[in-house]
Amino acid sequence: MTVSSAGRRERKKAATRQAIADAALRLFLERGYDQVSIRDIADAADVSTTTVFKHFPGKEALVFDEDQDREARLVAAVAQRLPGQSVLDALRRHVLDTWIPFETHPQQAEFARLVDSTPELRAYAERMWTRHTEALAAAVADAFGADRDDLACAALARYVLEIPALARGRRDPRAAVETIFDILAHGWRQPATP
Numbered sequence: 001m002t003v004s005s006a007g008r009r010e011r012k013k014a015a016t017r018q019a020i021a022d023a024a025l026r027l028f029l030e031r032g033y034d035q036v037s038i039r040d041i042a043d044a045a046d047v048s049t050t051t052v053f054k055h056f057p058g059k060e061a062l063v064f065d066e067d068q069d070r071e072a073r074l075v076a077a078v079a080q081r082l083p084g085q086s087v088l089d090a091l092r093r094h095v096l097d098t099w100i101p102f103e104t105h106p107q108q109a110e111f112a113r114l115v116d117s118t119p120e121l122r123a124y125a126e127r128m129w130t131r132h133t134e135a136l137a138a139a140v141a142d143a144f145g146a147d148r149d150d151l152a153c154a155a156l157a158r159y160v161l162e163i164p165a166l167a168r169g170r171r172d173p174r175a176a177v178e179t180i181f182d183i184l185a186h187g188w189r190q191p192a193t194p
Contacts, residue, residue, distance in 0.1 A: 017055045020045045024062035029110050033063075033118040060124035063115065071132050073098065078139040087143050091160050092181040096174065099164050103173045112168070129161045136161065159184055 023044035027036045038059060042049045056062050074094065081090035102108065115121045136157035141148045167176035 013055075016045075016047060016051065020047060020052055020055055021062060025111075028063065028114055029107070033059075033114060033121060060120055063121055064125065064128055070098075071135050074132060074136050075139040078136070078143050081143075087140055088156075088181065088185055092177070095160070095163055095177055095181075099167075100174055100177070103164070103168065129165075132161055133157045156184070 020041065024036070024041045027040055027044055038049050038052055041062065042052050045052070052062075074091075077090050077094035078087055081087065085093075105111075115125060133154065134157075137150075137154040138148045140146075140156055141150050141153040144150075144153065146153055163177055163180050166180055167173050170176040
């Protein structure tokens with residue numbers, strides 16, 4: 001079987017992008033975000049600074065290297081859900097399948113400290129999630145045949161995108177995700193008072 005040169009090129013681009021992202025994260029965790037330059041990252045990945053910028057629009061994007069893939073997967077979770085599966089159940093499954101492994105990864109605590117201790121990264125992360133709201137809201141609206149500017153669809157998208165931030169650091173992240181989705185599905189109930 002012959003592998004097309006286009007397929008080979010795409011694999012090489014993906015491998016280069018991954019090598020750059022891996023080098024950047026390793027350096028950021030070792031030295032701190034502000035102590036690492038694009039030149040340092042390029043040298044560690046054995047590429048030019050021009051190549052770094054071909055793959056990433058800026059230094060912050062190196063920390064969140066799966067941003068574009070994440071948005072595509074969110075939209076696909078809605079658009080390609082199983083027959084009979086509700087939009088909310090598809091999104092619940094998606095968050096459980098993608099965020100829980102990230103949250104329980106051995107390097108997660110280091111990564112969270114890096115982001116939390118760097119104002120630029122905290123701001124970038126917030127903008128990144130906000131940016132996904134529009135695409136996810138459009139996918140939800142399409143699923144229901146609603147207008148793409150439907151407020152209920154936008155609100156649901158925004159709530160779903162806030163779930164990782166709300167569940168982060170909880171003793172049982174999976175239970176926290178399930179609780180929040182239950183609130184979205186059934187409404188908020190006042191906690192029982194002792």
